[in-house]
Amino acid sequence: MSGSLEVRQFLLRYEAEGPGGYAGGVPAQRSGAADASRISDDQVRRARLAVARGATGVEDCSTLLDMLGLVPDEDGDCPVQR
Incomplete structure (x- = not known):
């Protein structure tokens, strides 16, 4: 609750x-x-914070960030920002 x-x-x-x-x-x-394709760096930061606050643990947080496209790739870009 x-x-x-x-x-x-x-x-x-x-x-x-x-x-x-x-x-x-x-x-x-x-x-x-x-506008439709551009997600700001601040939006990504806030989304990561929201996921981290709601996650039940490190593994849960990592999984959720990956599923939402908030984990940077090899080039340092997040899939959600492509």
Whole structure:
């Protein structure tokens, strides 16, 4: 139960974030082709933090990061940013 509460608290902290944040907790639709393919470094960092906070352990965290494309490849680029 505490994990669920932690997730809700995490989401509430970032819900009303400045530009790039989500109005009302709902992400806006991306408008152009350039926007659709570009994930910022800050978004990747925040996603990694969210996964780390929600993971039950190191192996769980590693697996989730890999599944979500948040682990850099040999060139240092994350699949989610391609």
